[in-house]
Amino acid sequence: MKRGWIIMCILVFGIVGCKDFLNLVPKNKRVVANLEDVKTELLTYLAAITYSTGGLSPSYGGSVFRFPLYNDVATQLCLYEDDMNMSYYSDHSSIEEKAMNVYTECIDWKGVSLASVLWEKCYGAIGFLNVILDDLEKAGGYTQAEYETITGEVKTIRAYYIFKLLQFFAPYNSDKLGIPLNLDSENVIPGGRLSQREVYRIVIRELEDVLEYETVREKWNIFYYPGIVKAILAQVYMFKAGSAAAEESDWANAEKYSGELIAGYEPENREDILFNMFSGTVREYQVGGANYQLRMTYRISCGFGDIFSGIWAEGKAQRVSNELLDMYDEEDIRREAWFKTEEEEGRTIHYINKPGYTRSINEVTVLFRTAEMYLINAEAKCRQNRVAEAKDMLETFKRARIIGFENYSGEDVLGEILNERRKEFCYEAGTRWVDMKRLGIGTSRVGMSKEGEGTEVYELKSDDYRYALPIPNGVELDYNNKIEQNPGWGNLN
Template sequence: MKNIHILVVALLTLFTSCDKYLELKPKDTLVVNGMPEVKLMMSSYLSSMIVKESFQVSYNGRKIAWPYNRDLMAGFLFYSDDADMMTVLSNSYSKKYEPEYFENKDWKGFSTANRAWYQLYLHIGYLTSVITEAERFKDEAEYAMVIGEALVLRAYFSFKLQQYFAPLDQENLGIPLNLDLNEFRDIPRRTQKEVYQIIIKDLHKALTLAGYKSNWNVFHNPNIIHHILAQVHMYKSATVAKEDLDWQEVEKYSNEITSKYPLETSATEISASLKPANVGYFKENPFNFLTIGWSITPRSNTSSLWGVGSTRMMPSPELLSLYTPSDIRKEAFFDVKNNFNKYEFKIFSVEDYQVLFRVADVHLMHIEAEWMNGKKAEAKQRLVAFIKNRSAVDVAINDQDFLDILRKERRKELVAEMDMRWIDMKRNRMQVQRDAAGDRGIGRETYMLDANDYRYTMPIPEASELNYNNIEQNPGW
């Protein structure tokens, strides 16, 4: 992390929802002499994630943008079992992601792992520089508002890297995580417990900081922090770093949200919460705490990954069979031909967007936490209510089938959302079998992912990281 250069370029006036978000004058290199400059670093970063290249912030020679663009989303879609892998390339739009398809059809690809590694560490490096500078001015006004934003984002991206690159059962193979700007080489892998301690500490600090301003902050939001903490403890409970109180923490943080925010009651409400009107950060939707819409296209590609009109991508037949005819999610997530319709492509207004921190996810986490904490009657009651809300069907659930039914509800609800299905597959140690094209696209082959398969942990980029930082590759790669 030596030789850090932060370039703040001219930014146009940008609107998020109805708020004037940022207006900057041109600068060459930002000199930090006080909290106003640190705030400028953070606000420039937030704007850089959603506006076109000519207005982006550069960090160590790379321009910053929201990391989960269609390039990365295609990789996680093909890792999951959400899409029909035998028809996906018949869509002329998703065919543009043919390289990811052939790399990931047997879960042996490197490009998705490389993209996630480089993008997320780029953000962590920039955010660490913001945090380091902010700590010099902790007695100044707006310290809490600015550093809180950076802490939540750094914790979130660190958590994503830990999910992707740390095996579930090997304590010494946490991710390398450097929080010292004066160190830049031979950064070792931390233990898994150390990584989670850092993530949770950052989130707790952000949660206790005063200064949250809804018209400026994006991620520094109590609802989002509670949501991430619930996700962290739920996932950690499946790893070697698990602690006895993890599921109690999931229940505590999810209850902070479910007690205040109910589920949608119609397909119209679900659809409305998933589709932004234009570029920006859309916050405090009662069903979804953050949607990010941006105008930056990957590969200069202005086509939708999911397709448009009659050329939309198809879900896997197994997934589609899980929805009952009365399930409101069928109308919200699929078109009349049962093709994906969860995301709407809006050329010239929103090149792409990401839906984050949906309330439905928290309700499902709360149900699982109550079950894991021995509150089986309460968990059953919540799950029955969730299913009735979505499909108007009364169900009887016994103990033996509870977790299987709950996991199917998570799959139906969170289909094609970022990395959610892939992470659930890993966390629950699922055995997955699917058909996809054979070598060079010829014929049909059956591919198997075992419950504790090494491919559930992504390979660390070899050339630059293993050699430069002298760290251990993940087992099996």
């Protein structure tokens, strides 16, 4: 991660929630000298990930800031999952060549460009966040409240990106193959991979430190919020629990942090609530809502996942996989909330409508949903052999989602909880993909042939090497000779 200048547009801008924090002074390059400059650095980053549209293009080390799981990336992760009918992807007359190129990369789970973008955006942001923390220490002159609101925001975002890198790039069953990580902005010497246990310790320590802060979040804060920190910790412990870095206390900790977020929560039981959670008409981010800890909606110019071609774009929506659709009961409110139907030649075709597209918003990112915390808690109880408690939670959840549902009569409570996870979090920023990875799910699908006309069957094994994305050659391997490519990928040149 190389230190670089922050390049900013020559204009004063505002952002919902952030405009109360600071008015950005127009400059081409930023030289940090005091606390106000540090605040400007942080505001610049927050603006870039929530309001990136014409004119504002801050960058660091050659990487233009974007939220790493922005719509194009989220769409490609959907192509990796088993919830889309890949046979009909090109079934739109206006689908673009770029979209077909991405399909060709992703159909056999070899999306090198997906890996490059995730690597660049996560590490680029981590490098810049390192700079903010170091600049804050150098600037000094801050109050405890200023220190905690700034470092709380930065450490939480940074920990989340580090966790995402682990999920996407670290082989699940090899502790020694973690990720390279540098938290010192002055150190530009390339380093080798840390073990997954070492990386998890850093992530958990940072988040637990933030939880001890006493300062109440400011209006401009996005990630600095106890609910968000606890939600990330719940996700971390759940994913870690089945990995090579697992520890005996993981499921207990997943239960603890998720449990603190679902006190008083009643699962949503109305179709309009579920639909509106993934639609938007104004640019905004909402923190600490009843149904989620963080929701961001904004309009941005994308090349793949937006109105021009994406899986949910108006007039170009993709088909849901038959396997997923068949999992829903006919009276499940999610069928109407997240899918739309059309009659074609006497057949009913189900298309993806999550998030719900609007002309004013083409990015809807809902992170850390309360429903996920609920199902993490139920799974954690089940994994700790408290099946009766987990079954009660499962039945409460299903009664909210399925009209007329009474009791679960099956014997596989854990399996049914996992089924609910799949039905609930389909098409949400790679959630299903990382579940497939941690659960060791093998799958096969029919898609267009990479070699020409016709179709082909593509298979992903339960322990497939492709569950760890390739480390980009030009971005990292050519620069850092202390790390090697993930097993199975060979030479990508």
